[in-house]
Amino acid sequence: MHCKQWIFDMDGTLTDSMVVVWEGAPEALLARFGRTPKADLHETLLTMGMEEGAQYLIREYALPLDRNGYLDVMREVIAQLYEKVELKPGVRDTLARLRAEGARMCICSNTWSSQCRTVLTRLGIDEYFDFYIEARGAMSKSSPAPFMEALHRLGGTEPAGCAVCEDALYAAQTAHDAGFYLVGIQDTTSAADAPALRRICDQFLPDWTALDWAQA
Known part of the structure; x- marks a missing residue:
C-alpha cells in the first residue's frame, strides 16, 4: 500500500x-x-x-x-x-486495516460535518477519521481546494500518494485532474456514470471488499 x-x-x-x-x-x-x-x-x-x-x-x-x-x-x-442508514459492505474492515497500516483518514462530504459525525459515530467508525471537511461554497468538490486542504491536514504533500474515494463523477473528475489516487465506488444512484468513473479511476469497486491492497 x-x-x-x-x-x-x-x-x-x-x-x-x-x-x-x-x-x-x-x-x-x-x-x-x-x-x-x-x-x-x-x-x-x-x-x-x-x-x-x-x-x-x-x-x-x-x-x-x-x-x-x-x-x-x-x-x-x-x-x-x-437513522436508517447502514455502512456499505467491507467498510469497517477496510478502515481497520488502513489504520493498522499507518494511514491517516478524513471525511470530505457535501453533507454538513455535524451530521456526518453523528451518523458515523452511530455506526461505530468516527474514531478512524482525524477531521471532517464540509465541501460547500468555495470548498465545493468542483474545485480541488477541499482535497488539497485535506491532503495537507493529513500530513501529505503529493496528491499521487493520497487516495480520494468517491461515488460522484464530478468530484472524482476533480480529484483525478488534480493528480490524486482515485478509488471509485459503485452506487445505484450514479449507475449511469459508472463507465465514465471506471475510465478515470485507479480502482473502481463494486464495494469495499474488492479493494486491491497491493495497488492502493
Missing part, C-alpha cells in the same frame, strides 16, 4: 444513503405539510443545486416556509432518515 493519506466521501461511498436520504428527503419534507410529490420530482431536483431546489419546493408546493425555516425542517427530516 503506497497511499498513506485517505480522503473519503460519506454518502454513497461509505454509507448506503443516497437513495434513503437524498432521494427520500424531499418527499418526506413534503409529506410533513400534506403535499403529494409530482411524478417528476427527483428528475427536476437533479438539475438544481441545494439552494435552487429549496426555492423550487417552497414555490411549487406552496410550503409555509421561508428559506431558513425550510433549512431547519430539512435538517430534521434528513437527521431522521439517516
Whole structure:
C-alpha cells in the first residue's frame, strides 16, 4: 500500500444513503405539510443545486416556509432518515486495516460535518477519521481546494500518494485532474456514470471488499 493519506466521501461511498436520504428527503419534507410529490420530482431536483431546489419546493408546493425555516425542517427530516442508514459492505474492515497500516483518514462530504459525525459515530467508525471537511461554497468538490486542504491536514504533500474515494463523477473528475489516487465506488444512484468513473479511476469497486491492497 503506497497511499498513506485517505480522503473519503460519506454518502454513497461509505454509507448506503443516497437513495434513503437524498432521494427520500424531499418527499418526506413534503409529506410533513400534506403535499403529494409530482411524478417528476427527483428528475427536476437533479438539475438544481441545494439552494435552487429549496426555492423550487417552497414555490411549487406552496410550503409555509421561508428559506431558513425550510433549512431547519430539512435538517430534521434528513437527521431522521439517516437513522436508517447502514455502512456499505467491507467498510469497517477496510478502515481497520488502513489504520493498522499507518494511514491517516478524513471525511470530505457535501453533507454538513455535524451530521456526518453523528451518523458515523452511530455506526461505530468516527474514531478512524482525524477531521471532517464540509465541501460547500468555495470548498465545493468542483474545485480541488477541499482535497488539497485535506491532503495537507493529513500530513501529505503529493496528491499521487493520497487516495480520494468517491461515488460522484464530478468530484472524482476533480480529484483525478488534480493528480490524486482515485478509488471509485459503485452506487445505484450514479449507475449511469459508472463507465465514465471506471475510465478515470485507479480502482473502481463494486464495494469495499474488492479493494486491491497491493495497488492502493
